[in-house]
Amino acid sequence: MTALAGIDCGTNSIRLLIAQPVEGRLRDIHREMRIVRLGQGVDATGQFAPEALERTRAALSHYADLLVQHGVSRVRMVATSATRDAANRDEFFAMTAQVLGRAVPGAVAEVITGGEEAQLSFRGAVGELDSAQGPFVVVDLGGGSTEVVLGDPDGGVWASHSADIGCVRLTERCLHSDPPTAAEIAAAREVARELLGEALQVVPAQQARTWVGVAGTMTTLSALALGLAGYDSDAIHLSRIGIEELSGLCDRLLAMTRSQRAALGPMHPGRVDVIGGGAIVAQELAALLAERAGIRELVVSEHDILDGIVLSLTDTDRSG
Numbered sequence: 001m002t003a004l005a006g007i008d009c010g011t012n013s014i015r016l017l018i019a020q021p022v023e024g025r026l027r028d029i030h031r032e033m034r035i036v037r038l039g040q041g042v043d044a045t046g047q048f049a050p051e052a053l054e055r056t057r058a059a060l061s062h063y064a065d066l067l068v069q070h071g072v073s074r075v076r077m078v079a080t081s082a083t084r085d086a087a088n089r090d091e092f093f094a095m096t097a098q099v100l101g102r103a104v105p106g107a108v109a110e111v112i113t114g115g116e117e118a119q120l121s122f123r124g125a126v127g128e129l130d131s132a133q134g135p136f137v138v139v140d141l142g143g144g145s146t147e148v149v150l151g152d153p154d155g156g157v158w159a160s161h162s163a164d165i166g167c168v169r170l171t172e173r174c175l176h177s178d179p180p181t182a183a184e185i186a187a188a189r190e191v192a193r194e195l196l197g198e199a200l201q202v203v204p205a206q207q208a209r210t211w212v213g214v215a216g217t218m219t220t221l222s223a224l225a226l227g228l229a230g231y232d233s234d235a236i237h238l239s240r241i242g243i244e245e246l247s248g249l250c251d252r253l254l255a256m257t258r259s260q261r262a263a264l265g266p267m268h269p270g271r272v273d274v275i276g277g278g279a280i281v282a283q284e285l286a287a288l289l290a291e292r293a294g295i296r297e298l299v300v301s302e303h304d305i306l307d308g309i310v311l312s313l314t315d316t317d318r319s320g
Contacts, residue, residue, distance in 0.1 A: 003029055003070050006309030007063060007077035009096075009109065011039030011143025011168050012274065013216060014056060016063045017306045018070050021314045025127065026307060029070055031233075033216070034059040035270025038083075038092075039144045043169050047088040057095050064103035075100065076309050077109040080117055080142065114162025118149040120308030122160075125214050125301045126153050127311075128238070137208035137289065140304060141217045141281055143168035143274070148199045150208055161202040165195045167217050167271075167278030175276050179257050188277065192284040206292045211285075214304035216271060217278030222300040223266030225249055231266040237302040243286040246298055250279035 005018045015033040019026040036055040042048065067075060077100060083089050089111070096109040112120070121140040129136065134152035144166045151157040174180075174188035213221075222236045225245055241249075253261065254276050262272045271278075282298075289295040 002074075003072045004310050004313045005067055005070075005072045005075040006306050006313070007060070007075065007100075007109075008306045008309060009038065009056065009060075009077065009079040009083070010215075011042075011080070011145070011166060012037055012270065013143070014038070014059050014063075015306050016066065017310050018066065018072060019307075019310050021311075024314075026310055030066060031306075032063070032066075033268075034062075035268060037143075037168070037270065039085075039168050041172070042085050042144070043172055046086065048086045048092060053091060053095060056092070057099060060096060060099045064099050067100075067103040072104060074313050075104045075107050076313055077107065078112045078117075078120070078305075078309055079109050080112060080145065083109075083111050085144070114145065114147065115160055117145075117162060117305060118147045118160030119157050120312065121147050121214060121305040122149040122151055122157050122308070123311055124304045124307030124309075125212050126151075127303060127307065128301075129153070129210070129212070129299075133210045135208050136210050136212050137203070137205045137293070137295075138212045138214065139218075139285060140214050141278055141285075142166045142215055145169075146196070146199070146281060146285075148196075148203045148205070150203050150205060158207075159203045161199040163195045163199045165192060165281060167274040167281065169277070170280060171274045171277035179255055180276055185254055185280070188280050189284060192281050193288075196281070196284055196288055200288060200292065205289055208289070208293050208295065210299060211289050211293075211295045211297070212299045212301050213282070214301050216268070217275065217282060218298070218300050219302060220266060220268070220271055220275060221246065221249060221279070221282060224253075224264060229265045231268070233302050236300055239300050241298045241300065243290055243296055243298065246286055247283050250283040253279045 100107040140147040
């Protein structure tokens with residue numbers, strides 16, 4: 001059976017999924033994530049740093065080897081927030097075409113809009129959930145942007161908004177001390193509330209019954225809430241966290257030093273210095289969704305835009 005692959009290149013990480021489609025769902029062959037911090041400094045400088053491009057090239061070269069190893073016939077690579085913002089994005093695209101092309105001839109990266117990102121995230125996130133729990137508000141909390149999407153599995157996406165806030169962007173903008181000062185945290189909360197409030201003016205979250213969180217900040221928060229000694233995808237997938245527990249966890253993370261966060265078992269080294277920014281976004285979202293939709297818990301899914309990317313290759317209207 002044909003193997004398909006998706007690559008999601010975000011602001012903080014680059015991720016790979018190789019899978020086989022089986023009756024409308026995916027059977028994982030290989031799933032991997034590497035922190036490359038492609039968006040390092042983009043918010044301030046407007047362009048990719050050379051060292052960030054090199055980290056991304058090294059990770060993508062490894063992924064290309066895996067595509068060959070597993071006989072992948074088609075791959076779709078999407079790039080999101082940081083790439084939309086970078087003045088030297090042509091360097092990124094030349095690099096990705098060269099590296100990917102040796103594994104799957106003609107393969108290139110593509111920049112997707114916030115709307116496309118929302119559609120793919122929603123499709124990947126709700127595929128295994130009971131439609132009776134819908135409508136769903138899916139939140140993809142990334143490094144440079146946060147996608148807020150409302151919909152149901154049958155009717156698809158009803159509304160979406162891409163907010164220019166994420167764990168890397170908010171950390172670089174506001175959280176400079178170790179640990180962050182009360183003034184820094186207050187400033188970050190103000191930024192988060194303003195941008196998330198704008199998102200919820202576009203997305204009528206009061207119609208949602210279930211909040212689903214995806215991507216690294218959310219899955220790390222779940223791992224910590226569950227008290228895991230290390231990162232365990234099976235335990236994290238479709239786990240549930242009450243918003244009071246979530247808020248307390250976020251407060252504890254913000255009070256920690258970098259070395260204290262690094263000592264936490266499930267904490268990926270690449271998330272140590274940005275998890276505080278992500279925690280603030282999650283915490284402010286929880287408060288807004290409780291107030292507007294009466295939602296009192298977060299469902300964390302390990303399936304997200306990456307799964308949506310691979311599923312999009314199975315659509316009959318895509319030619320390659």
